[in-house]
Amino acid sequence: MKLNQKNLVDISNRISCPTYERTQLNTAIVHIGVGGFHRSHQAYYIHQLLQKKGSENWAIYGVGLREGDRNMYNTLKAQDGLYTLVTQHPNGNIENEIIGSITEYQLAVDDPQSVIDKMASPNTKIVSLTITEGGYNFNPSTGDFDFANPDVQHELKNPHDPRTVYGYLTAALQKRRANGLPPFTIMSCDNIQHNGDIAQKMVLAFTKKQDAELATWIEKEVSFPNSMVDRITPVTTTEIIDYLIIENDLQDKWPVVCEPFIQWVVEDNFSNGRPQLEDVGVQFVPDVTPYEKMKIRLLNAGHSVLGITGAIHGHPTIDACMQDEVFAKFMRAFMDKEVTPILGSIEGIDIEEYKDNLEIRFGNPNIKDSVSRICSESSAKLPKFLIPTLKENLEKGGSITYATFILAAWCYYSDKRIDRDGRPIEIIDAMADQLYREARKTKTNPMAFLKQESLFGNLAKNDRFAKLYTQMIRKIYGDTSIREYMQEIV
Incomplete structure (x- = not known):
């Protein structure tokens, strides 16, 4: 049986599935970089929250920035954003759960404006990132923003044709500011020490070159909470795909494997509201x-x-x-x-x-x-x-x-x-x-x-x-x- 929204009722007879009505959810989080870790960690936490009543406003709109994200885009599109989280315990026990918190997904290279518009929507409260260390575009020896990047050079000259995360963030924040909307929080979930501080430094460096007035507004209004994330999430293998077919009669083209341990510590510093993730075990602290x-x-x-x-x-x-x-x-x-x-x-x-x-x-x-x-x-x-x-x-x-x-x-x-x-x-x-x-x-x-x-x-x-x-x-x-x-x- 193929994994998709239409088949969820039948699948739920043998695997834990979302109990919330996915078609009624609002996507208040735009997440850039939908890979294995995001799906085992942040999307899992949001899924757990959605399972509780009163959390309907915090579903995820996923974004792939690069052509290299097309396989993920095609897979999640065919599966209506659904995927299986396979949790493997040291004692050999395996838990399978269908995660439904990603309700929309867009490949930015196909339609950049739709991604900008989504980020600029009044419904969007948080833009979160798992773009790997390389995605932050800084010189590892100096820590400074790399303006020599050809895509960055293009964006500085063509602000309405973004290519990197910075082009998209600034275009969306510019539109929100022009429309009199409060900014979204930019929340890094990457495995980088002081990830929020680094995101802020890089965003401001880019924006000061592109639009100094906007940079002043961002510096004053946008929150960049630091966070510590942890869950071992190895690369998905064909064995896991085959296991789901053999053991559960389920065809999932890109499941996620993880360990049972999970941890997320976040500085409680948000520009425009946040989900009550403390209800599902996230630790909010003044200093991470x-x-x-x-x-x-x-x-x-x-x-x-x-x-x-x-x-x-x-x-x-x-x-x-x-x-x-x-x-x-x-x-x-x-x-x-x-x-x-x-x-x-x-x-x-x-x-x-x-x-x-x-x-x-x-x-x-x-x-x-x-x-x-x-x-x-x-x-x-x-x-x-x-x-x-x-x-x-x-x-x-x-x-x-x-x-x-x-x-x-x-x-x-x-x-x-x-x-x-x-x-x-x-x-x-x-x-x-x-x-x-x-x-x-x-x-x-x-x-x-x-x-x-x-x-x-x-x-x-x-x-x-x-x-x-x-x-x-x-x-x-x-x-x-x-x-x-x-x-x-x-």
Whole structure:
């Protein structure tokens, strides 16, 4: 049976389905970047809220900005925005639920004006984003807006022909302002520290170039709440699609797989109202900073610790890494000895319990999160997730052994590109070629990889770090396997 609105009644006999009348919902949220994570996280929370009475005004209008979003557009269009959320528990239990919170979807490249008009509609209260770090269009070394982007150059000259998220946001806000409407909130749900602050900085940088008067209004009126989001959501595989057909007689062309754990911490700062998401477990706080730091330094960095070393060793998935006692101990020691001492106390959070849960989550045998996905775009991840911990411990005299080892392993990974059995490692990184070129120089200059200041800053100039890193490079490039060396360290 195909998944669509017409078949929902029949499907509900075997799978949990929306109990709300989807045709009666108002779309007050425009979401840009409808991918797996958005559908397992924000759209799921909204779905839970819609299941409660009195929440009819908060459905989601999805937007795909790029031609690359066409497959998602075609799939959700055929399925009336419906999809299956497959929650896989560590004990093997699987929960299937049809999510109905995305009631409309538009591919912006086909009809830019319809997206602008929707954002500018009085009904729209929030425009939310999951556009990945690259979508924010900032220079990773300076943090400044990249005006050299050809699409940005086009938008500055042609404000009525947007191509990037900034062109759409400013065109819609301009129209709202002209019509005397209050602005919408711009809410980033991306895995970036201070994501709201970064969104605000980039929007204002762009708008000041395009329309300085509008920029002044945005700075005064538009809210950009920071938020911390968390739910492991691996790439959907054909096995999951086949599972739904075999076990549930359901044809869903693009279901979403996730773990049972979910968390969302948001600063309670909205321009024009918000859904009562605290009713479904979202935590609203005055400052999200300590929660962001905890998640990025423990979960995200922990993933990279396992992913890079696991790729070199030949472990295909994160749960396989956790089944290896050496890898599991190394990751926990990194969290205990290098991250925990710099986190401090966090209101409402038991750090030890949080780390215990991370071990369970990473070890979930049903998630099968590939190390290649976790390692993808490491050049964007490690400078945010791992290196700040290393620098803080250098300043405070704390342990730097584990983080330094990961940087040395990253160099080897970027250079050799094969695992211990000679199988090629899939490297997905915008800087892959540059990383390879610099890593190749390591045999003649152990510090060569660290000369990339856009990634490492002045780390190479720190004598304590440089001495340890050089020792580790020589050993990793020697006869000691990555796993044996990890065992020595632990």
